[in-house]
Amino acid sequence: MGRQIDFQWQIEDENVQREEFWREATATERPAARSSGELRLMARLGQLLTLLLVMLLATAGAPFSWRLQENRQLAAEINQVLEVEMRALRTDDRDLGSRLMEDRIALVEHRGWLDLWRIRQSQRRQISLEVVEVERLGDLALVTLRIVPPRTYWVSLPYQELRFYRHTDGSWLQTVPPESFWGAPKRLEMGSLIFEYTERDAEAVEGAAAQLEATYARLRQAVGLPTRPAQPLTFTVEPRVVGTWSSRGTQIGVTSPTLYQIPEWVTPTGQLIDTVTDHLINKVLSELLHIDELYYSPEWYILLGGVRSWMRTHILEAPPYWQEEALQELRNRSQILFPLRLTDLDREGRIEPEERQLRFTVAEMAVAYIMDQQGMAHLPVFLRALRTHTSWEELLDDLYGQTVEQFTYGWNVYMVDEYRLLDEGQPAAAIQW
Structure with missing residues (x-):
């Protein structure tokens, strides 16, 4: 019994000690109550800190906001110049167009064949110019344009172009970038x-x-x-x-x-x-082929253009960007064009760019037909034969023992079936020979 009473007393004594300890500790940690004046002062300090933070953020964003406004103004000014340029292009007013250039001779030499003035006037109304991005570099402006060219089946997709303008006498003139650029x-x-x-x-x-x-x-x-x-x-x-x-x-x-x-x-x-x-x-x-340039192979110029496209498509798996549109043009004109003849691959006189690309596509199909029949390993044999033959009659008879008529029939059937050039459901046999 004595031990039990002693044990209970010890527990109660320890509990009392713990309560006193925590009471004292809590009392020392609890902050004193704030006066109303102190609370008002703290509130004002909080407001002041918030105001300073807002001012800091506004100051940091000011240059960005200023640059954004400057770029918008610059884009608006360049768009005004583009409107004048389009008016000059559509009316073929070369004098007005020249006044938009700082140095026309230097600029034409710099721009070369990319000059919009090289497009036929009848097609210039289809052109549209739009500012995509601008950057100011001193008195020079770098302008990225979105240009929609005239609608032709082989180059009708919008593209981007970087131009340079210099601010001179209160206006922006197209110019050439400095060497330091x-x-x-x-x-x-x-x-x-x-x-x-x-x-x-x-x-x-x-x-x-x-x-x-x-x-x-x-x-x-x-x-x-x-x-x-x-x-x-x-x-x-x-x-x-x-x-x-x-x-x-x-x-x-x-x-x-x-x-x-x-x-x-x-x-x-x-x-x-x-x-x-x-x-x-x-x-x-x-x-x-032991020639300086493919251009100097008049007999096979169109065919070699088809070889180039075929190599991009079938060897490099990177077809020309205009290929699908050219195929669609062939489908649209199939009732008029078919059956095709090998004479369609001849180069006679001046060929308009659209017609040249179409002939290259047809020539690519001729190469594809030959490689499909003979295998990819036949390519060097076929190409070397172009060095020693100057006509389809000789080439086809020597390499394949075929006449022009035999080859042409198989080629047309292959084109129609492989590239789906006729209307849906119309078989290759529908071609009238």
Whole structure:
């Protein structure tokens, strides 16, 4: 019993001690009640801190807001200039158009074949120009335009173009960018390709170089050439618009992707890859056929255009951007065009761009038909035969033992069935021969 009483007493004593300890601790930690004056002072301090925070945020956002307003004003001013340019284009008022340029001679040389004035006047009413983005650099304005060209089946998609304007005598005049815009020169050596370019185009070039090196090797292998050429090709990415086929042996000039008219969905890197790939295909075919340029092969000029498109589509799996629209144009005109003849691939006199692209598409189908019958490995044999034959009669008889009529029939049936060129449900046999 004694132990039990003693134990209970000890517990009660400890409980009392704990209560006293926590009472004292709580009393020392509990803050004293604030007076009404102190509360008002704290409220005012809180308001002051909030006001200072708002002012800080407003000050930080002021430059952004100011730049936004400045860019809106700049875009409005450039749009006014574009309205005058469109009026000059539609009325063919070249004097008015010249007054919108700081130096017409320098600008035309700089813009080259991308000049909108080269479009036929009857088609210029279909053109539309719209400012997408502006950037002010001193007295220079960098303006990205969205341009919708005249509606043709082979180049009807909107594209973007970078222009330069200088503020002179209260107005904006289209001009040429200063040398300082491009930055320092750079050079990149791969294995078979060398690139010379400026700092401005560094991202596009360096992003494309490895893929283009692999593309060149793949193309050479496909036509039976050694994978590595005897001499590397040097591509100079120039800060101006150069001719489409500007090449001097192993020295090839291409337009800077900064200046190129690029479809809206294409990046500068993608545009550079597309441009250089065209040159690589031409160089491979020129080397194989022992001619300086494909243009100098009058007998097979259209056919070789089809070969180029076929190589892009079937070897590189990168068809020309206009291919689908050209196929649709063939479908639209199938009742008039079919049956096609090999004489449709002849190059006679001047050919309008739209008609030339259509013939290239038809020629690509002829190459596709041959490769489908003979296999991909037949490509070098077929191409080398173009060096020694000057007519379809000789070529078809020597390579395949066929007459022109036999080949033409099989080719037309193949085109209609493979590319669905006739109306739905209309068989190839419906062609009237």
